[in-house]
Amino acid sequence: MAKTKKETKGVQDFSKYIRWFWMVFIGGILAVLLIFLLASWGAFGEMPDHTQLENPRTNLATEIISSDGQTLGKFYFNDNRTPVSYSELPQNLIDALIATEDARFHEHSGIDGRGTLRAFITLGSGGGASTISQQLAKQLFHGEGSTNIVKRVLQKAKEWIIAIRLERQYTKEEIIAQYFNIYDFGNNADGIRSASRIYFNKEPKQLDLKESAMLVGMFKNSSLYNPRRNPVGVKNRRNVVLYQLEKYGYISEKVKDSLQQTELDLDYSPESHREGIATYFRGYLDGFMKDWIKNNPKPDGTKWNLYNDGLKIYTTIDSRMQKHAEDAVQQHMPRLQAEFFVQNTPKRNPTAPFLDLELEEIDALLNRGMKQSERWRKMKYDLKKSNKEIIESFQKPTKMSVFTWKDGKASEVDTLMKPIDSMRYYKSFLRTGMMSMNPQTGHVKAWVGGINYRHFQYDMVKQGKRQIGSTFKPFVYTAAIDQLHYSPCDEFPDVPYCIEANKYGNPEEWCPKNSGHNYGGTRTLKNALANSVNTVTAQLIDKVGPQTVVNLANKLGIESEMLPVPSIALGTPDISVYEMVGAYSAFANQGVYTKPVMVTSIEDKNGTILYQFKPETRDVLSEETAYVAVKLMEGVTQVGSGARLRHSWAKNVTEYKEVITGYPYELTNPIAGKTGTTQNQSDGWFMGMVPNLVTGVWVGAEDRAAHFKTITYGQGAAMALPIWGIYMKNCYADEDLNISKEEFQAPENLTINVDCANHNSDTTEEDSDEETPEDLDFG
Known part of the structure; x- marks a missing residue:
């Protein structure tokens, strides 16, 4: 039966909708395909090729890696x-x-x-x-x-x-x-x-x-x-x-x-730049890398970016030894600081923390500090404030977080304090610098530049230089051994000694005194160095001449200025811990100076080696001279100012000795070293050596006018030696480190006598074992 006209029209209308559906559907698919096609061509923005x-471009932090494969820290801006x-x-x-x-x-x-x-x-x-x-x-x-x-x-x-x-x-x-x-x-x-x-x-x-x-x-x-x-x-x-x-x-x-x-x-x-392990070393490394980048461009001529290019810096620092070093500082310094605060209460010392300064001198010192501060720089140059406005701001109480030792640990406390008072507060803190190095390879194993990097960023290992006191004396003795073939057993009179005016460009007669002004009899060189006898040291520098000693120190890597005058024999030059450790290392390395090494290699993110260090060495002393100098310095830890490293009497001692020693070290292996104390007890030093490790420690305040009043706490044996003792005791407990307990290696053909057992004049050596720190003639 034929369809009616109406039915035919309905079918046609429905087919129209079907056509539209397929047109929209296919058009939609084509539109989606077109969108994806255009996107792939970069029509909607650049596409990666x-x-x-x-x-893919990502910012990668530069990684600092220790000699034992641990990450010490990183350099980065935003992307760590x-x-x-x-x-x-x-x-x-x-x-x-x-x-x-x-x-x-x-x-x-x-x-x-x-x-x-x-x-x-x-x-x-x-x-x-x-x-x-x-x-x-x-x-x-x-x-x-x-x-x-x-x-x-x-x-x-x-x-x-x-x-x-x-x-x-x-x-x-x-x-x-x-x-x-x-x-x-x-x-x-x-x-x-x-x-x-x-x-x-x-x-x-x-x-x-x-x-x-x-x-x-x-x-x-x-x-x-x-x-x-x-x-x-x-x-x-x-x-x-x-x-x-x-x-x-x-x-x-x-x-x-x-x-x-x-x-x-x-x-x-x-993981921040001011926290974690080896912060001071990382601060040094930042400068080292910027200098390296300046002189070593990429193959395409552009500069490396320390913070984004994902470099790997392989260092000589051993993370375990670094931890031991930092722990030693954290263990000793709070006790020493607590005693310093006791002695510098306003009642005991109205000019605290400074001694021997008039009020006008203290004001001048603080004013200089103001103008050198970060606060002054920001207000002067960033905020464009006048000098008057800046000075007034230092007198207004401000909310701040300040450093403190709390329960024997570094901490912070929030307080309200005038910035000028905070400057005085920070100047009352004792600082430290410590470096430990393998003398054969030159590899620096530990580096502690201060007590807390967040609050005290000035590095006292390489940046800071301080008077070194009696730690300079071994250079004088070594010059005499080298030039005059002296033995540790040779005797010298312990009497007042003067070097006349103008002999070495000295305008006045120079007559050093012994600590305690004790004289009489004779002393062997070993005994004289062990007890830091100034008169014997003066006789030696007069025999070899100051210029000879300066020349030797320069060959041993000391670059700081040293005037060739007799007084350098007692340690008047300002020298860094870094220089001193490098110099002493030549004694332990049989007379060969090896320049300290901190970075062994640098790689890019793909492992391509960009830098590899080349050791720098030079012969400075004969094996015999170096060995004799070491035997001299062994006397310091056997019977002299370093003898407390040997004894156990710290187990039952008075409270003040507890502060000085911390706990008994009872080290029995061969140790060579020298303590140092500067005028007015402003700086305390200890340089200590075993055959495969040389470590130097300095302790003092930012300003030399802040110091202990007496030698009891203000000597190197009380300020610096305990850090060395704690550090070495912990290193020896970590047997994987293989720190030597052996004798120093003697040369095959030793012509100088180093056995002074039969010298009757060394009665002080026999008696000093029972002496208290106050009795000893510390240097």
Whole structure:
């Protein structure tokens, strides 16, 4: 039966809608394809090319690595990122990421079709569809999405294309490693390595399951899920990750339930330029690297960026010895400082912390300090304030955090204080400088430039130079041995001795006195050095001449200015700890000076060696002269001012000796060394040597006018030697360090007698074992 006209028209109308449907559908597909095509051509913004995909641009921190393979610190501006390879990631971390972020990661090629369809149908209420590859593309090349719907669609298109290209360019394992390396976990934790070190104080490979779950949970939003500010939220998010691990069969329900009940157990270890281990050494290294970069451009002629190029700096510092050195400083200095405060109360010392200064001199000193301060610089040059306004600001109470020793540890206290008063307060603190070095290789193993880098940034190892007192005397004795072939057993009269005016350019007669003004009889050179007898030292420098001693010191690496006058025999020059350790090392190295080495090599992020150090050595002394000098200095620790390193009498001593010694060292192995104390007890030194380690320690205040009133606490044996003793005792306890306990090596053909056992004149050596620190003639 034929269709009516009306029925025919209905069919035609319906077919029109079908045509429109297919036109819109196909047009939509073509439009989507066009969008993706245009995006791939860069029509909506630059797309990364093959080279950029091969080498995505990320800022990488420069890593400082110790001789025992530990990270000492990093140089970075905003991105504290050090990449790790897939093999350095624990399996539980990888499992947590896949279970939480992309369960079908190994099944797709960058885009998860099922997930995308689900997200489209549910309008995102059932979870997003971004794969790990897409998230990596976003992190690497365009960051957070726009809130504008059109821009967001275009960004999404770019993200899909980049994700597919990443999948073609890299293996799945490489994509996972890049994703962990690129993410910012907050608190300067850029990338998984920094995050695991900062939040748990361990390397990524050492992360356990719940730690891995916490870090993966932070991928959702590290600003919101910050474990320091939002521990409850982070714990809840971690538990979601544990649920996902159980859901996809990575862990059992029992393990999930058990771990969900645990706390985060953070071990927060911030990585900043002013915190952590070896801060003063890192400060030195910053200057070293900037000088190196200035003279060593990249192959293309551009400059290396210390903070972004991911360099690796391999250093000679041993992290274990560095820790022992810092612990020794932290153990001794609070006790010494406590006694200094006791002696410098306003009641006992109205000019505290200064001694021997008039009020006008103190005002002048503080005024100089004001003009050298960072506060003055900022107000003068940044804020353009007048001198009057700046000076007035120093008299206004200001909220500040100041350094203090609390319960024997470095701490901070918030207070309200006038800036001028804070200057006086800080000048009352005793500082220290310490360096330890292998004399054969020149490798510096430990470097402590002060008591706290955050508050006292001036480095007293290499920057600071102070009078060295009697630690200079071994150079005088060595010159006499070298020039005149003296033996440690040769005797000299212990009588007042003067060097006439104008003999060495000295305008006046020079007549040094012994500490305590004790004279009489004769002393061997070994006894004289052990007890720092000034009159014998004066006789020796008169015999060899000051210029000879200066020449020897220069050959031993001392570059500081030294006037060739007789008084240098008692240590009047200002010299750094760095120079002194280098010089003493030649004695332990059989007369060969080896320039201290801090950096062994530098590599770029790909492992290409950019710099490798070449040792600098020179023969300065004969083996015999060096050995005889060492035997002389052994007397210092056997019967002289360093003898307390040997004894156990500190176990039952008075309180003041407890402050000086800390605890008994009872070291029995051969040790050569020398204490040093400067005029008015302003500087205390101890230089100590064993065959494969030379260590120097200085202690004093910023201004020489701040010092102990008497020699009891103000001598090198009380100020500096305890740090050396604690450090060495801890180093010996760490047997893996292989610090020598052997005798110093004697030359094969020794012609100078070093055995002074039969010299009756050395009665002081026999008696000094029972003497208290007040009785000894310390230098």
